[in-house]
Structures are given as C-alpha cells and as structure tokens.
Amino acid sequence: MAAPPTRLNIYDAVAANRWRTVALITVFTGILAALGYVVGEVFTPGGGIAMVPLALGFSGVSATASYFAGDKLVLAQSQASELAPGAEPQLRNIVETLSIGLGITPPRIYLIDDTAPNAFATGRDPKHASIVATRGLLDKLDRTELEGVIAHELSHVVNRDIRVMLLVTVLVGTVALLSDWMFRSFAWGGGGRRGRDRGGGGVILIIALVLAILTPVVAALIQFAVSRQREYLADASGALLTRYPTGLANALRKIAADTEALEVANKATASLYIANPLKDAPRALDGLFDTHPPIAERIRRLEAM
Amino acid sequence: MEILIPLIVIALIVVFVIGLYNRLITLRQRVREAWSDIDVQLKRRHDLIPNLVATVQGYAAHEKGVFENVTKARAAAVAGQNGTPQERAVAENQLTAALRTVFAVAENYPQLQAVQEFKDLSENLAATEDKIAFARRFYNGNVRDYNTALQTVPTNILAGMFGFTPEQYFELADATEREVPKVSFG
Numbered sequence: 423m424a425a426p427p428t429r430l431n432i433y434d435a436v437a438a439n440r441w442r443t444v445a446l447i448t449v450f451t452g453i454l455a456a457l458g459y460v461v462g463e464v465f466t467p468g469g470g471i472a473m474v475p476l477a478l479g480f481s482g483v484s485a486t487a488s489y490f491a492g493d494k495l496v497l498a499q500s501q502a503s504e505l506a507p508g509a510e511p512q513l514r515n516i517v518e519t520l521s522i523g524l525g526i527t528p529p530r531i532y533l534i535d536d537t538a539p540n541a542f543a544t545g546r547d548p549k550h551a552s553i554v555a556t557r558g559l560l561d562k563l564d565r566t567e568l569e570g571v572i573a574h575e576l577s578h579v580v581n582r583d584i585r586v587m588l589l590v591t592v593l594v595g596t597v598a599l600l601s602d603w604m605f606r607s608f609a610w611g612g613g614g615r616r617g618r619d620r621g622g623g624g625v626i627l628i629i630a631l632v633l634a635i636l637t638p639v640v641a642a643l644i645q646f647a648v649s650r651q652r653e654y655l656a657d658a659s660g661a662l663l664t665r666y667p668t669g670l671a672n673a674l675r676k677i678a679a680d681t682e683a684l685e686v687a688n689k690a691t692a693s694l695y696i697a698n699p700l701k702d703a704p705r706a707l708d709g710l711f712d713t714h715p716p717i718a719e720r721i722r723r724l725e726a727m
Numbered sequence: 728m729e730i731l732i733p734l735i736v737i738a739l740i741v742v743f744v745i746g747l748y749n750r751l752i753t754l755r756q757r758v759r760e761a762w763s764d765i766d767v768q769l770k771r772r773h774d775l776i777p778n779l780v781a782t783v784q785g786y787a788a789h790e791k792g793v794f795e796n797v798t799k800a801r802a803a804a805v806a807g808q809n810g811t812p813q814e815r816a817v818a819e820n821q822l823t824a825a826l827r828t829v830f831a832v833a834e835n836y837p838q839l840q841a842v843q844e845f846k847d848l849s850e851n852l853a854a855t856e857d858k859i860a861f862a863r864r865f866y867n868g869n870v871r872d873y874n875t876a877l878q879t880v881p882t883n884i885l886a887g888m889f890g891f892t893p894e895q896y897f898e899l900a901d902a903t904e905r906e907v908p909k910v911s912f913g
Binding site for chain 2 (some may be wrong): 511518519522523524525581715
C-alpha cells in the first residue's frame with residue numbers, strides 16, 4: 423500500500439452541512455414570521471401576532487416540501503428527463519464506477535436536451551440523489567473530462583451539499599417571491615387607501631424598511647450557503663476520486679469557452695450547476711451574488727495538484 | 728452525595744467505552760460492505776468470461792491452450808470465492824493474466840474484432856475491471872481506517888479486549904493506479 427493519500431474529511435463537510443441546513447430553515451422561518459407580523463400589523467394594527475402562526479405553518483410546509491420534493495421541482499423546471507435503461511452507456515458507466523469508488527448507490531441520471539454543456543446534482547442524500555447532464559456535455563466532452571465533471575457532482579452528493587443547495591434554491595426562491603408579491607399588494611393596497619386615516623406614506627415606509635432589511639439578509643443567506651469554498655472542495659474531492667485533476671480542468675475550460683446559455687436555467691437554479699449556465703454580462707452586484715468562483719482560478723488550482 | 732461521584736465517573740467511563748466499541752464495529756462493518764462491492768464485480772467478471780471464451784473460440788478454435796488456461800483460472804477463482812482477500816487476489820491475478828492472453832489471441836483475428844458480440848463483451852469486461860479498481864480503492868480506504876483504529880490509542884485497548892483483528896488489503900498485481908493528486912487549500 424502506498425503512503426495514504428491526503429484525505430479530505432468528508433465527515434467534516436457533512437457535519438457543517440447539517441448545521442447549515444438547520445440554520446437555513448431557522449432563518450427562513452424567522453423571515454417568514456417577521457413578514458407575517460408586518461403584514462398583519464399593516465392591515466389591522468395589533469393583529470400582527472395572529473399572522474405569526476400562519477406564517478410559521480406556511481414555512482413549515484414549504485420547508486418540508488422542498489426537503490422531500492424539491493429535487494423533483496428542480497428537475498421538472500429544468501426539463502430534465504430520466505435516462506432510459508441502456509441509453510448513454512458511457513455516462514451510466516462513469517456514474518456507476520465512480521459511485522462504487524465512493525461506496526454509494528449510484529444516483530439516478532437525468533438528461534437535459536440542450537446543446538450548452540453543463541451539469542448539476544440534486545436531492546437530499548446519497549440514497550435520494552439525481553445527477554443531471556446536458557446533451558451538450560455528453561457531445562462536447564471526452565471520457566476523462568466527463569469523469570471529472572461527474573466526480574465533482576458526486577462529491578456534492580456525498581458531502582450533502584445537494585441538500586443545502588436545494589433548500590437554498592427553493593426557500594430563497596420562496597422568500598423572493600413573497601417579498602415581490604408583498605411589494606405589489608402593498609403598492610396597490612396603499613394606493614387604494616390613500617385619504618383614509620392610515621396614510622399611504624406610512625405603508626410605503628414600512629415596505630421600504632422591510633425590503634431594505636430583507637434584501638441583504640437574503641443575499642447574505644445565499645452567500646453563506648453557497649460558499650465558493652464548496653466548489654473548490656468538490657473540485658478537489660472529485661480530482662481525488664478520479665486521480666486525474668486534468669480531466670476536470672479541461673472540462674471546465676471547454677465549458678467556460680462555450681458561449682451558449684442554458685435556456686432552462688434561471689436565477690434560482692443557476693447556483694446548482696457546475697459552471698454558471700446563464701452566461702450573463704457581469705453587473706455591479708455580481709461580486710456579491712456570485713455563486714461560482716472564477717473558472718480560471720478553479721483550473722489553476724486543479725492544475726497545481 | 729459522596730457516593731454519587733464514583734457512580735457518575737463509572738457511568739461516564741462505561742458510556743465512553745460503549746462509544747469506542749461501536750466505532751470499531753461501524754468501521755468493521757464498512758470494511759465488510761466495501762468487500763461485498765468488490766465481490767459483486769468479481770462475480771460479474773466471472774460471468775462474462777465463458778461468453779468471451781465461446782466467442783473467441785468460434786474464430787480461433789486451434790488456440791486450445793489459451794482457452795484451457797483461462798477456463799482453469801476462472802474455475803480456480805470461482806472455487807476460491809469464500810477465501811480471504813489475499814487468496815482471492817492471487818486467483819484473480821492469475822485470471823487477469825490468462826484473460827490478457829485471450830485478448831492477445833483475439834488481436835490476430837480482424838474478423839473477430841468486427842463482431843458486435845465481441846465488442847460488447849470486451850467493453851463490458853473493461854468496464855467491470857474499472858469498477859473492480861474503484862471498489863478495491865474504496866475497500867482499501869476502509870481497511871486503512873479500521874486497521875488504524877486497531878493500532879491507535881484508545882481504541883487499540885478495546886480491540887485487544889474484544890478480539891478485533893486487522894483486515895487484509897486487497898492488492899491486485901500491476902493494477903494501473905494513477906498517482907494521487909496533492910490537494911491543498913489556499
């Protein structure tokens with residue numbers, strides 16, 4: 423037996439992600455309760471407290487739903503279809519072989535019929551996981567590159583990154599949706615009430631306040647959960663699994679060079695992918711909201727291994 | 728009150744020892760599960776070989792010695808299915824060597840290379856050997872964790888008391904092992 427390889431402790435990653443999951447659900451519940459309270463206060467002064475159990479119930483239901491069925495939602499939204507038995511033997515073989523190397527049951531394999539090369543993994547634990555690849559990924563990458571990408575995604579699966587990412591995607595999406603909806607209903611409701619004893623100005627002020635508090639919180643939440651370190655860790659553990667960091671480095675280079683945007687991806691699901699699928703032009707806030715570390719840096723680290 | 732303190736100390740020690748014991752059991756269980764992964768793939772290889780022999784024989788019937796060799800090696804590997812990892816590795820290595828001669832013979836028959844069944848079989852065998860390599864790596868990693876626990880304080884004391892014995896690594900001859908990349912976080 424050669425000298426034991428430097429082992430990245432996946433147990434640490436798993437423990438950290440368990441803690442993140444709890445924190446995420448707590449913060450989400452807190453935000454919803456606060457939102458509910460504010461809504462209640464605005465419509466009936468003193469009635470805010472009555473809205474809190476309602477908001478808690480709602481957050482309980484949506485957290486449970488996203489924990490157990492969020493992956494199906496994401497898969498459906500990405501228009502991914504499960505690989506038929508016998509189809510794409512190379513992809514299936516790679517997934518099965520690498521899963522054996524990690525000692526997990528091979529995840530289900532899905533395909534997105536789009537020529538933009540990209541991939542992601544979703545689910546809640548290795549027994550309930552799915553790996554999604556685009557048609558473009560299969561067409562444009564060779565075997566070692568594909569191995570690199572799949573190993574990266576499987577690392578997300580064993581580290582339980584997929585669970586955190588899934589909760590972020592669904593819950594943050596819900597908060598964004600709610601605050602958007604609140605903003606609209608306030609804007610309309612506030613307009614209709616003008617002239618009564620509760621002036622529209624007060625309502626607008628509260629909305630502005632809520633949004634001002636909420637937006638950075640949501641941003642921090644995303645940032646906190648979707649840390650760049652997670653991508654570096656998945657790159658590194660993937661390379662450790664295939665013993666061939668160059669494969670993933672070449673794959674990333676090809677994916678980055680491809681200018682095509684993945685049509686089924688959106689802002690909420692973008693952070694799930696191995697590389698940003700949106701290919702949008704950088705904007706002022708990108709540094710803050712960036713969910714992926716720069717590809718050049720990832721390639722540099724892979725090649726230094 | 729005073730009688731309680733020694734009781735609490737004893738209770739804490741018992742809990743600690745139970746924790747250590749369970750850790751050893753978990754590690755050993757992981758080794759056994761990993762072994763069954765290897766076992767599945769080895770059996771799959773055993774199952775593929777008769778078909779391969781039959782296919783190649785159809786084109787190269789006179790290379791009798793080669794086929795006898797691989798059939799014998801396979802029979803030995805199948806017979807030794809319940810042996811220790813080391814015993815099995817010896818049998819599997821012989822089988823790998825014998826298989827290689829079958830493929831070397833097949834090289835000389837271009838018509839055979841074009842047969843779909845032969846192509847499928849050799850792809851399947853290559854995929855299975857890939858899986859054996861990965862299963863072996865996972866197994867050896869678990870053996871290393873378990874054996875390390877047997878040798879380090881405090882689990883070594885418990886291991887001696889309860890008769891935990893080290894597990895064997897599964898070593899394949901000239902398995903093409905890529906170099907382990909050095910991982911560092913900057």
